Structure formats: C-alpha cells, structure tokens
Amino acid sequence: MITFPCAKINLGLNIVAKREDGFHDLETVFYPVPLTDALEVKLMDEHFPSEVACDLKITGNTIDGDEQQNLVCKAYNLLARDFSIPRIHAHLYKRIPSQAGLGGGSSDAAFMIRLLDERFRLNIGNAEMERYAAQLGADCAFFITAEPSFATGKGEILAPVDTPQHNLNGYYLAIVKPQVAVSTADAFKNIAPKRPLKCCRDIVRQPIGTWKEQLTNDFEQTVFAVYPQLADIKRSLYAQGALYAQMSGSGSSIFGLFNQAPNEIEKLFSDAFVFVTKL
Template structure:
C-alpha cells in the first residue's frame, strides 16, 4: 500500500513569546502543497531475517542520519506499542527537500500513521491519529488532515482556515529551494519575540495584494543576514510577477504566489516547483 505525504508552506510566521519551558509560542498559517514524497509499506515475511520490525529504505533526495532514527520508523514504533501490527518493509521516496521549512519529515510520519491505520484497520479516527502525531512533532498533527489551518502554541494548536482554498483558487504557487540549510534552533536564538501589529490570521483574510506589507516571517531577517541569496530569490520572485513572496517556516525554501502563470520561472529557477491552485 502506498501514500503520498504532502508538504506545507507558512503564510506568515510570528514568534510571539518565549515560554518558561524554553520553547516559543508562535502564530502562523499552514497551507498544504502537493509537492509530495511517496511512502510504501509491505508485509515482512516471518522468515525474513531482520533485527527491526520496520526496515526502511530511503531513495530520492538524500536524508541524513540513521534510517532507524527516521520519523517514519518512530511513527511505526509508536503505533506498535498499542496495536498488534505486523513487521513491515517500508520504502520512502524523498522529493520534499529537507531542512527547508516545508514539514517533510513531519508529513512522512503523519502519513505513516494514516497508512498503518488504513492498512491494518486500526479504526483510530482523526483525533486519535492526531494524538499520536503530536508525540512526534508540534506540526505533525496538521498533516493528518492536511487542511489549511491557523496554528498557535508551539505550532500545535490548530483552527480551520478553509477559506484560503477559495482565496487562492486560480493562483500559482512556486517553491524555490537552493542548497542552503537553516538551523531552526540557531534561528530562534536570533529572534526577539513580539506580538505583530496585526495577526497573520487577520492578514490572510485581507486581499492577497495587501499581504506584502502586512504578512511577515520573523525568521527571514536572520536567515537573509546569513544567506543573502535567499533575499535575492525573494526579490526575483517579485520581479517575476509574484503578488506575495516569503520564506517558509525557519527556511530555507522560498515561495511566491502568482495571479498568472509565471512565464520565465523555469529559466530563472530550473528546479522550482510550480503548483496550480484549483478550488
């Protein structure tokens, strides 16, 4: 059985306060994008010699670290603690860039939970799957339903923002990722938490043309200081006709929203992903 974990972009990202536990409360909007990985599971024979219950093969984009430390395996082990599920072979084809602010790892884990629930008829329900996903990462529960959402807390409290699908209908979203990695923990150390003049939840309800001067990602300033090429990409997206451009999450993927299909995008950014929004 196979599924296709999607990614997300952040529309605005404000770090509003530092918590007593060392984490930060944020405000942001998650919007799902069909730039997807592929995740497949197959039953493992009882005779197959394996020291692990979920063996994982990763192809496509390279992923750092031991495969048994991957969030996909973590999701499997989490479910196996409470359900009698068999050993499996897992194949993850990575297309979503890592360390990009697109939530690829969290999405893979959430879709693994969904896949196990469907394949082995666990009948968990959305709320239960979201509970398991929350044990893996703050944004992981978002990918259980992958619906536009306003996120608060540490990025783990969600409220619907379904009107965005209609607002962006007919637009094009381009995602550009260069070979730059931004450390999230290091980025947080450079930010002074503050409440914005206007919440991103309110800004996204305005016409998209107003977002450029009202919808901000607090991580852009330190990221642009360290990697000027990211700011150059943002400027080029505007030059290409974007009505709004921003860095996603803590970076380093940049995206632009276009009212018309950009004509010279492939020339400027050969590896860019272009998504047509349809309502």
C-alpha cells in the first residue's frame, strides 16, 4: 500500500507567547500543497531476519542519521505500543526538501499513522490519530487530514479554515528552496513573542492583494539577518509579479503566489530547488 505525504506552507506565522515549558505559542494558517513524498508499506515475511519491526529504506533526497530515528519509524513504534501491528518493510521516497519549513518529516509521520490505520484496520479515527501525531511533532497533527487549518498552541491545536481554499483556487504557487538549511532552534533564539495587530486567520479571509502589508512571518526578521539570500529571493519573487511572498515556517523555503504562471522562476533560481504548480 502506498501513500503520498504532502508538504505545507504557512500563511502567516506569529510567535505570540513564551510558554512555561520552554516552548512557544504560535498562530498560523497551515495550507497543504501538492509537493509530495511517497511512502509504501509491505508486510515483512515472518522468516525475514530483521532486528527491527519497521525496516525502513529511504531513497530520493538524502537524509542524514539513523533511519530508525526517522519519524516514519517513530510513528510505527508509537502505534505498535497500543496496537498489534505486524512487522513491515517501509520505503520512503523523499522529494520534499528537509529543513525548509515545508513540514516534510512531520507529513511522513502523519501519513504513516494514516497508512497503518488503513492497512491494518485499526479504526483509530482522525481525532485519535491527531493525538498520536502530536506526540511526534508540533505540526504533525495537521497532516492527518491535511486540510487548511488555523493552528495555535505549539501548532497542534487545529481549527478549520474554509476561506483560504477559495482565495487560492486558480492561483499559481512557486516554492524556492536554496542550498540553505535553517535550524528551527536557531530560528527561535532571537524571537521576541508578541501578538500581531491582526490575526492571520482573519487576514487570509481578505483578498490576497491585502496580504503583503498585513500577513507576516515573525521568523523572517531573525532568519533573514543570518541568511540575506532568503530576503533576496523574496524580493525577486515580488519582482517577478508575485501577489504575495513569504518564508514558510522557520525557513528556508520562500513561496510566492501569482495570478499567472511564473515561467521564469526555474531559470532565475537554477541553483535552487524550485516547485511550481497551479492551486
């Protein structure tokens, strides 16, 4: 059985408070986009000599580190504590760039939970799957349904957002991810939490033409100071006719929304990962 974990972009991202547990409360609108990985699960033969219950193979984009520490394996092990799940072979083909603010790892974990639930008829239900996913990462819960959502708390408290879908239908999305990796921990270091004048949930209900002056990502100020090339990409997207451009998450991807297909983007950023699609 195979599934295709999708990426996300953030429409606005505001760090509103520092929590007692050391984390931060935020407000953002998660929006799914059709840039995907591929995740396949097959039963492991009972005689196959494996020391692990989830035998993971990763191809495509290189991911450093022990594969058993990948969120796909962690998702399997999390469910295996509470459910009887057979040993499996999992193949993850990575296309979503890492450390890009696109949620690729979180999506892989959530889609693994969904895949195991469907394949082995666990009948967990979306609400319970979201609770499992939230244990693996702050934005993992969003990917259980992967529908536009207003997120608060650490990103795990979700509420439906129905208007961005209508706002973005028919627009073109361009994502540019240069050869820069931004650590989320580093991005948080110099953040000064504050509430915005207007909540991103309300701004995205407005016409996109109003977003440039009102819809902000609090990480841009600190991240752009360290990586000025990201600010240059954002300016270039506006120069190419973007109606709105922003860094996604804590970086390092910059996305732009366009009325017409931005045909020069791939040529302009030939040394970067570029993804263009119609929404």
